[in-house]
Amino acid sequence: MTTAPRDALEFPESDRGFLEPHLPPQNGSGPQSDLPFTTLTFATSLDSSLALSPGARTVLSGPQSKAMTHYLRSRHDGIVIGVGTAVADDPGLNCRISGVGGYGKEGLHGQPRPVVIDPTARWEFSDDSKLFQLCREGRGRAPWIITALEKPDAKKVAFLKRYGGKFISVKMTRLHTGGHQIDWQDLLVTLKSHGLRSVMVEGGGQVIKSLLSPHYMSLLNSVIVTIAPTWLGEGGVVVSPARRFDESGNAISAARLKNVKWYPFGEDVVLCGQVKLSD
Numbered sequence: 001m002t003t004a005p006r007d008a009l010e011f012p013e014s015d016r017g018f019l020e021p022h023l024p025p026q027n028g029s030g031p032q033s034d035l036p037f038t039t040l041t042f043a044t045s046l047d048s049s050l051a052l053s054p055g056a057r058t059v060l061s062g063p064q065s066k067a068m069t070h071y072l073r074s075r076h077d078g079i080v081i082g083v084g085t086a087v088a089d090d091p092g093l094n095c096r097i098s099g100v101g102g103y104g105k106e107g108l109h110g111q112p113r114p115v116v117i118d119p120t121a122r123w124e125f126s127d128d129s130k131l132f133q134l135c136r137e138g139r140g141r142a143p144w145i146i147t148a149l150e151k152p153d154a155k156k157v158a159f160l161k162r163y164g165g166k167f168i169s170v171k172m173t174r175l176h177t178g179g180h181q182i183d184w185q186d187l188l189v190t191l192k193s194h195g196l197r198s199v200m201v202e203g204g205g206q207v208i209k210s211l212l213s214p215h216y217m218s219l220l221n222s223v224i225v226t227i228a229p230t231w232l233g234e235g236g237v238v239v240s241p242a243r244r245f246d247e248s249g250n251a252i253s254a255a256r257l258k259n260v261k262w263y264p265f266g267e268d269v270v271l272c273g274q275v276k277l278s279d
């Protein structure tokens with residue numbers, strides 16, 4: 001019997017039932033065979049901010065909703081984030097719930113695969129990055145990095161390989177602003193073809209904004225948002241998708257949820273729903 005590390009989180013059985021209708025099926029299959037079940041999940045302030053600034057790691061979730069997010073991680077095969085989040089947060093992207101692989105159970109069973117969207121492979125990871133420390137300790141998996149580069153730096157390729165991670169090159173559109181736009185459908189199909197039957201997208205702001213565009217929001221099977229009772233103030237990383245207009249040119253809401261349920265969770269509230277597609 002393995003003992004759980006000291007950072008293990010508890011998420012009681014009694015709190016799990018309400019989430020079940022919003023989670024991937026236990027056998028992991030998605031709604032369509034070539035797409036994974038896809039959940040969008042993040043924590044927001046009362047002024048729709050994910051963080052105090054793009055480079056700032058900002059704790060919003062209280063202990064109970066944080067444990068819930070880690071339970072979600074145990075129920076998905078992969079976690080997707082943008083490179084901005086990887087650089088700002090130096091995240092672990094593992095599941096720290098007691099009883100999951102590395103937290104009381106042998107092997108990595110229940111540990112999700114971290115997936116980082118990094119078009120130009122700019123993330124400077126090292127042995128000291130939290131994610132790789134956790135890999136060495138058998139408490140998390142090595143990342144897959146999604147890049148637009150056909151041939152990423154050989155040293156980075158070798159480093160990732162040593163830990164069991166890899167780069168995956170995908171086609172991305174070059175924007176006039178100099179940035180990149182991934183085709184989410186392509187990415188999700190690619191992730192499914194690499195064995196991920198379910199993924200949760202955690203952020204940050206740019207990733208969520210692009211996924212909530214009219215083009216891609218239908219790919220989302222579930223949306224689970226933690227709302228923390230705090231205002232972060234001006235200058236935060238705001239979740240606000242691009243405006244939409246009706247045929248007459250009048251502004252309409254950018255996106256809306258249906259089948260909505262709210263669950264109080266400690267001082268936070270957790271909102272679960274599905275994206276409502278246009279009638």
Ligand SMILES: NC(=O)c1ccc[n+]([C@@H]2O[C@H](COP(=O)([O-])OP(=O)(O)OC[C@H]3O[C@@H](n4cnc5c(N)ncnc54)[C@H](O)[C@@H]3O)[C@@H](O)[C@H]2O)c1
Nearest residue numbers: 042043051054082083084085181182203204205206207210
């Ligand atoms: N509260 C939360 O739940 C939460 C979750 C995640 C991140 N965060 C916070 O958000 C901040 C980071 O957010 P951000 O918006 O600056 O960065 P981000 O994590 O969205 O990463 C942005 C980068 O990812 C790539 N990218 C994103 N979307 C892309 C797309 N559609 N196509 C191609 N490439 C794409 C680009 O390189 C872009 O520069 C950090 O401060 C972090 O702490 C908070």
Ligand SMILES: Nc1nc(=O)c(N)c(NC[C@H](O)[C@H](O)[C@H](O)COP(=O)(O)O)[nH]1
Nearest residue numbers: 043058059060061069089091092093202
């Ligand atoms: N649910 C949630 N509540 C928060 O208050 C917060 N800041 C995040 N942020 C999500 C983002 O993906 C972060 O990078 C990871 O939460 C850090 O990851 P670890 O905890 O190290 O695994 N997510």
